[in-house]
Amino acid sequence: MTSKQTDVVKREFAKQAGGFREPGLTLARADYLNWMVENLGLESHHSVLDVAAGTGHLSRAMAPHVAHVTAFDLTPEMLAQARALANAEGLDNIEFAEGNAERLPFEAGSFDRVVTRFAVHHFADPRVQVGEMARVCNPDGRVAVIDMVAPDDPALAESYNRLERQRDPSHTWAFTAADLVALVAGAGLRPVSTESREIEVNTGNWFDLTKTPAADRESILQEMAAEIDGGSESGMRSFRRDGEIFFMQTWVIVVGARAGG
Numbered sequence: 001m002t003s004k005q006t007d008v009v010k011r012e013f014a015k016q017a018g019g020f021r022e023p024g025l026t027l028a029r030a031d032y033l034n035w036m037v038e039n040l041g042l043e044s045h046h047s048v049l050d051v052a053a054g055t056g057h058l059s060r061a062m063a064p065h066v067a068h069v070t071a072f073d074l075t076p077e078m079l080a081q082a083r084a085l086a087n088a089e090g091l092d093n094i095e096f097a098e099g100n101a102e103r104l105p106f107e108a109g110s111f112d113r114v115v116t117r118f119a120v121h122h123f124a125d126p127r128v129q130v131g132e133m134a135r136v137c138n139p140d141g142r143v144a145v146i147d148m149v150a151p152d153d154p155a156l157a158e159s160y161n162r163l164e165r166q167r168d169p170s171h172t173w174a175f176t177a178a179d180l181v182a183l184v185a186g187a188g189l190r191p192v193s194t195e196s197r198e199i200e201v202n203t204g205n206w207f208d209l210t211k212t213p214a215a216d217r218e219s220i221l222q223e224m225a226a227e228i229d230g231g232s233e234s235g236m237r238s239f240r241r242d243g244e245i246f247f248m249q250t251w252v253i254v255v256g257a258r259a260g261g
């Protein structure tokens, strides 16, 4: 299946793949990954599916705790990095699969845990992918959706998502925390926990990862600077430190259980 959004994702993440190996990457930070792993209730016999696994940061963090991880992604360049990084770490219980999460190529009930991290905001209609995640999760299993969330105020959410899309055209829509819980519940899962964490983001690193063109960087930074200097809110919660512009993200983990999970 191919759609305009899958083409955009493949194009943007082919460009971004190398940046996901940068040592200073927020998405690769061990303390954040440990926080996520701790919230997934992993057991040593588990078989786990990481949907839209990218370069496999979460897959590699989970692998030592479980029997097997399948890292599934649309973008071959991201999976190539994932394979290389898993090999470099000597992890031999991760399998890699390329495809579109709109239709997961797995039997119903195949996995004990089905997770996705920082991908919902790249899906055109996440109900499709999260529905698939619920389908391939076994009846005693759990599904976890991890993402950054937008402000609750609809006008600020609109502005936040507009700026994210300007920075990265593959961004569709970041949900609010409440909408992420509703997304999980809408897939027939029982929400069992919601955890959140505030993360500081340096705009230089943020733009470097997505290779945002200079004109777009400049215009986004102007809006953030105006907000810091008392202008209208952008939804980014921007601030300045040592002459550099930062902003705040809220990361949320929503875990939903199948009937017996």
Ligand SMILES: C[S@@+](CC[C@H](N)C(=O)[O-])C[C@H]1O[C@@H](n2cnc3c(N)ncnc32)[C@H](O)[C@@H]1O
Pocket (backbone or CB within 6 Å): 006, 009, 010, 013, 027, 051, 052, 053, 054, 055, 056, 057, 058, 072, 073, 074, 075, 078, 099, 100, 101, 102, 116, 117, 118, 119, 122, 123
């Ligand atoms: C921001 S990256 C996150 C990667 C990884 N989950 C992480 O947290 O480090 C988003 C990933 O979603 C993948 N992706 C987006 N839409 C997809 C789809 N429909 N099916 C499979 N993968 C998808 C992209 O290829 C990309 O690797």
